[in-house]
Amino acid sequence: DTGVSQNPRHKITKRGQNVTFRCDPISEHNRLYWYRQTLGQGPEFLTYFQNEAQLEKSRLLSDRFSAERPKGSFSTLEIQRTEQGDSAMYLCASSPLRAGGYNEQFFGPGTRLTVL
Amino acid sequence: KQEVTQIPAALSVPEGENLVLNCSFTDSAIYNLQWFRQDPGKGLTSLLLIQSSQREQTSGRLNASLDKSSGRSTLYIAASQPGDSATYLCALSNDYKLSFGAGTTVTVRA
Numbered sequence: 001d002t003g004v005s006q007n008p009r010h011k012i013t014k015r016g017q018n019v020t021f022r023c024d025p026i027s028e029h030n031r032l033y034w035y036r037q038t039l040g041q042g043p044e045f046l047t048y049f050q051n052e053a054q055l056e057k058s059r060l061l062s063d064r065f066s067a068e069r070p071k072g073s074f075s076t077l078e079i080q081r082t083e084q085g086d087s088a089m090y091l092c093a094s095s096p097l098r099a100g101g102y103n104e105q106f107f108g109p110g111t112r113l114t115v116l
Numbered sequence: 117k118q119e120v121t122q123i124p125a126a127l128s129v130p131e132g133e134n135l136v137l138n139c140s141f142t143d144s145a146i147y148n149l150q151w152f153r154q155d156p157g158k159g160l161t162s163l164l165l166i167q168s169s170q171r172e173q174t175s176g177r178l179n180a181s182l183d184k185s186s187g188r189s190t191l192y193i194a195a196s197q198p199g200d201s202a203t204y205l206c207a208l209s210n211d212y213k214l215s216f217g218a219g220t221t222v223t224v225r226a
Contacts, residue, residue, distance in 0.1 A: 006159075031212065042120070042205050042216025043160070056212060091159060093214075104150065105214060107160040 002026060004108035006092050012114045013082055020078045021111045025094030032075050033105060034067055035091040036060065043091055049075060050097065082115045089113075118143045118208055122217035130225050135193040137220045139206035144184040147209045151180050151191050154203045154219065163204075164191070196224045 005024045013019050025032045031050050035043035046065070047057045051072035061067075064082075069075040079086055089112050093105040119142040129135060139149075148167045152160040164173045164180045166189070172181040177194040189206055203221045207214040 004159075033212070033214075035214075040218065042207070042218050043214070045213045045215070048212050050212075093160075103147070103209065103211070104162060104165045105209075106162060107152075109159040112157070 004092055004094055004106055006090075006108040006111050008111060009109060010112050010114075012116065014116050015082060015084060017082055018078065018080045019082060019113065020076055021090055021092075021113075023075045023077070023092030023108060025074070025092070026106060028096065029094035029106075030072075030097040031095045031103065032069055033093040033095070034075070034077050035093065037089040037091060037110070038087075046077075079113075082113075084115050087113055087115045118146075118210070118215040120206060120208060120215050120217040122204075122206060122220050124220060125218065126221045126223075128223040128225060129196055131196060131198060133196055133224075135191075135196050135200070135222060135224075137191040137193075137204050137206075137222070139189040139191070139217055141187045141189075141208050141215075143208070144187055145210070146184070147211045149180075149182055149189050150207045150209065150214065151178075151189075152205045152207065154205060156203075160205065196222075198224045198226045200224050 033048040034046040037043040049069040064080045067077045089110045091110045093107045095103040095105045151163045166182045179192045203219040205219040207216045
């Protein structure tokens with residue numbers, strides 16, 4: 001399977017703990033994105049990378065959140081000192097870098113985080 | 117800020133009926149529009165992408181139109197089947213960021 005993969009698929013943690021999620025994009029895709037989705041809502045943009053450079057961060061991404069993409073391959077999203085409000089589905093997507101508006105984003109299966 | 121609205125929030129139809137899903141947006145300065153399908157508890161599956169310069173795209177039983185002047189897109193699903201039951205989301209791109217609607221949850225009754 002050459003799609004976007006995410007691990008773990010589910011994570012249950014206690015408030016105050018740190019968690020880290022991993023995303024492996026489609027191998028030839030330059031861009032990698034993180035989104036967060038809460039129940040009944042559409043995903044909300046968090047941040048994106050072009051190769052290894054993090055080019056944009058949403059104001060939703062508080063200083064407890066950090067994302068990396070070393071060597072422009074896989075990416076990790078870490079949440080420090082988790083809060084119950086962090087409970088959500090965290091989605092990763094990747095896309096090629098093409099001109100003309102054809103940057104179709106392909107999503108992974110998501111990591112569902114539950115903070116108790 | 118791009119605002120995306122999908123109405124209705126939920127839709128139930130008998131098998132075989134054609135589906136019409138609506139998406140409206142406030143900022144016409146877009147790169148493209150994508151329609152996605154999401155099954156409960158799962159990730160998003162891309163269905164169609166319409167570039168800003170295009171008016172429609174077709175894939176099998178799916179057809180999506182884009183009218184930037186009125187800020188609207190419509191997804192048509194012909195001859196619906198129970199397997200089409202899912203939530204359908206539209207998303208507008210500003211080049212890197214997708215802005216999503218809340219989705220329309222479709223139930224196709226056998």
